Amino acid sequence: MKYLVAYYSRTGNNRFVAEKLAADLQADLAEIKPMINAFLLNIFGLTLGIKKIAKNVQDYEAVILCGPIWMGQLVAPLKKFIKKNQKMIKKLYFVTCCGGGEAEKDSQFGYEGVFKKVEYLTGSTFAGGTALSTSWLLSDQKEATPESVMEIKLNEHNFQGRIKEAYTQFVYALV
Numbered sequence: 266m267k268y269l270v271a272y273y274s275r276t277g278n279n280r281f282v283a284e285k286l287a288a289d290l291q292a293d294l295a296e297i298k299p300m301i302n303a304f305l306l307n308i309f310g311l312t313l314g315i316k317k318i319a320k321n322v323q324d325y326e327a328v329i330l331c332g333p334i335w336m337g338q339l340v341a342p343l344k345k346f347i348k349k350n351q352k353m354i355k356k357l358y359f360v361t362c363c364g365g366g367e368a369e370k371d372s373q374f375g376y377e378g379v380f381k382k383v384e385y386l387t388g389s390t391f392a393g394g395t396a397l398s399t400s401w402l403l404s405d406q407k408e409a410t411p412e413s414v415m416e417i418k419l420n421e422h423n424f425q426g427r428i429k430e431a432y433t434q435f436v437y438a439l440v
């Protein structure tokens with residue numbers, strides 16, 4: 266299976282995951298770059314342009330879309346990527362490295378609503394995915410607050426335990 270990993274990352278976590286996916290699946294990697302500050306766009310609920318990615322989406326049997334969650338929303342660059350490439354995507358997986366975990370998944374800021382949104386936008390091409398919560402990297406002594414969860418940055422050293430297991434499970438299901 267020829268995969269394309271297309272990612273947007275503001276602070277590096279989803280870039281870390283996307284690069285790992287590309288290496289483990291021998292997939293091609295493409296960064297989704299917004300024309301203007303994606304963060305501001307998102308606050309106003311806009312999906313203005315993204316730059317043309319360096320790969321042809323129609324050349325791939327499946328796309329793995331990877332990016333963060335902000336305020337419980339599918340972020341603007343990811344939404345725009347889906348809308349722009351919808352007709353060329355044969356199969357789409359969604360992977361997010363976000364703050365919240367399973368306990369919060371159905372809350373206003375949880376990932377479940379974002380998966381639903383991706384599914385709504387991609388219809389029958391949607392093939393599932395996984396959410397990797399940075400809260401799993403907090404030590405037991407540290408309380409999981411939105412702030413403590415948001416400041417966690419993934420790296421080779423801390424990518425261990427539950428987050429690695431969930432990642433590996435997703436990759437194994439694909440290969």
Ligand SMILES: Cc1cc2nc3c(=O)[nH]c(=O)nc-3n(C[C@H](O)[C@H](O)[C@H](O)COP(=O)(O)O)c2cc1C
Binds near residue numbers: 275375
């Ligand atoms: C302004 C802001 C809002 C966020 N809102 C959420 C949220 O609603 N739900 C969630 O699970 N994570 C949320 N997060 C956490 C990010 O999804 C998480 O830190 C992610 O790993 C960042 O990815 P990146 O480093 O690839 O940009 C938020 C982060 C920021 C900065």
